[in-house]
Amino acid sequence: MDQYDLVVIGAGTTGAYLAAQMAKRGHSVLVIEKLPKTKVGTKYDIFHIENREFARLGIPRPVEGDPAWAFEFEKNYNADPLTLYPKCQLNHVVGLHMHEYTLLLDAQAEAAGAAILYSCEFKDFLYDGKGKIAGVRTRYKGREKKIGARLVADCSGMAAVGRTSLPDAYGVENDKLTDEDMFYVILRYVTLKDPKDYLEGSTFWAYYKSWIAPCADPHGAIIGIGACHSFDYAESVFAEMEQVVPLPDYELVKIEKGRTPYTRNPYSMVTDNFFVSGDAGNLTKSVNGEGVTSSMVQVQLAVNTLDRALKTGRTTRSYMWEINRKYHATQGAEFAMLRALLVGMVNAADFTEFQYAFESGIISDELLGAASGAPLPPGALLAAAKGFVTGIAKKQIRLSTVKAAGKALANAVAIANHYKCFPADETGFYEWTEKADRLYERIGKIK
Numbered sequence: 001m002d003q004y005d006l007v008v009i010g011a012g013t014t015g016a017y018l019a020a021q022m023a024k025r026g027h028s029v030l031v032i033e034k035l036p037k038t039k040v041g042t043k044y045d046i047f048h049i050e051n052r053e054f055a056r057l058g059i060p061r062p063v064e065g066d067p068a069w070a071f072e073f074e075k076n077y078n079a080d081p082l083t084l085y086p087k088c089q090l091n092h093v094v095g096l097h098m099h100e101y102t103l104l105l106d107a108q109a110e111a112a113g114a115a116i117l118y119s120c121e122f123k124d125f126l127y128d129g130k131g132k133i134a135g136v137r138t139r140y141k142g143r144e145k146k147i148g149a150r151l152v153a154d155c156s157g158m159a160a161v162g163r164t165s166l167p168d169a170y171g172v173e174n175d176k177l178t179d180e181d182m183f184y185v186i187l188r189y190v191t192l193k194d195p196k197d198y199l200e201g202s203t204f205w206a207y208y209k210s211w212i213a214p215c216a217d218p219h220g221a222i223i224g225i226g227a228c229h230s231f232d233y234a235e236s237v238f239a240e241m242e243q244v245v246p247l248p249d250y251e252l253v254k255i256e257k258g259r260t261p262y263t264r265n266p267y268s269m270v271t272d273n274f275f276v277s278g279d280a281g282n283l284t285k286s287v288n289g290e291g292v293t294s295s296m297v298q299v300q301l302a303v304n305t306l307d308r309a310l311k312t313g314r315t316t317r318s319y320m321w322e323i324n325r326k327y328h329a330t331q332g333a334e335f336a337m338l339r340a341l342l343v344g345m346v347n348a349a350d351f352t353e354f355q356y357a358f359e360s361g362i363i364s365d366e367l368l369g370a371a372s373g374a375p376l377p378p379g380a381l382l383a384a385a386k387g388f389v390t391g392i393a394k395k396q397i398r399l400s401t402v403k404a405a406g407k408a409l410a411n412a413v414a415i416a417n418h419y420k421c422f423p424a425d426e427t428g429f430y431e432w433t434e435k436a437d438r439l440y441e442r443i444g445k446i447k
């Protein structure tokens, strides 16, 4: 039986990135991927990465003419439902082809020394005499193939084939995602009929969770919608949006549909000889369901610990625990906070209130800038609060909405603080999860 330090399940963006990082540190790494090489990353075509992320994460930055490059833009508008008061944020975004970019990352992993076995499907774990993970049982070329590993990483995407095969009480939550734990994304690739409508940037309508953004064809666009519950529900919101939002005239080229995790990550992402990342660990951004770079951020936080664990022979839950702590104190706290705010605001505000928030400047360039990481200028929150007060006086904002916004803010602060106090070791974890569950109960889900 072949034996590796690390077996990674899934050669998507997360698995390839993790494999490269660990192979670079001198470990023997095998990635098993159920699809043939020609099919990896074909679940949809276009995705976005913010330009600043390439250098931060050390991933290839395709340029015009490269097979993975599709387009880039800087102007990002946020608009009210009627699109009367759009606010522009400058943020350099690169559009990439998922299949070609995944192949680039796979090649980077191989160049670092990792091996990738395509068309090799994970079936189950192998366990040692003490019931600890000791490798994987796979299906390869029509036969069972067993592969030994000191550590197995589940990067198998939403299927989370590794995590959901873990025995109960092995140390990482093994639940499958339910229909209510996903974001349903529908992308309409279109050709714009009137040259005056050709896009310079993207526009996002928060009220409808919809957007129009460039695509590889400079005379085209992608009109997207993301919604909870189901594709049917997403289509019904899109139909409503088309009645209100002044979209340019277009001809439909094709429709792509996909789902992305829209729920919290497992409270522990490590256990004995096991680590989970990517969509398999629900590491998508809580504002928009994007998960390529946010998963890599978690990998970056984890690799030094995984490296030391393998070098010292201590791939145990307790030794690798600091990955949980590091993650929850940083990106985990941020995503939990944003989720609480978003759920509260989206569930509370109606059409008129959204419209008023843009018109009155409650939603300002400064607030939107802060949401994408820019410093919040002094006075911006005060200006928003004044806008609320005027809105109530003018009967444009209901008192119940203000109360709900206050509750959302309180929940957001509470959950972020709780994540920042994640226990330094396994002691106190159970009590921590109980409190986190209670806070999530209060936060609720998007209606």
Ligand SMILES: Cc1cc2nc3c(=O)[nH]c(=O)nc-3n(C[C@H](O)[C@H](O)[C@H](O)COP(=O)(O)OP(=O)(O)OC[C@H]3O[C@@H](n4cnc5c(N)ncnc54)[C@H](O)[C@@H]3O)c2cc1C
Binding pocket: 009, 010, 011, 012, 013, 014, 015, 032, 033, 034, 035, 040, 041, 044, 046, 047, 048, 049, 120, 121, 122, 123, 155, 156, 157, 158, 159, 161, 185, 186, 187, 256, 257, 258, 259, 260, 277, 278, 279, 280, 284, 289, 290, 291, 292, 293, 294, 295
């Ligand atoms: C329509 C849509 C648009 C999106 N746009 C963006 C965007 O613009 N930016 C962004 O950051 N995110 C975006 N996302 C989210 C993003 O696609 C995911 O978060 C990201 O691709 C997750 O990568 P991953 O490597 O964790 O999982 P995946 O890309 O799903 O890779 C998992 C791999 O594991 C393999 N696998 C599964 N089961 C097995 C098995 N049994 N054995 C072996 N291998 C297996 C799969 O074949 C796959 O290759 C979008 C999602 C959707 C649906």
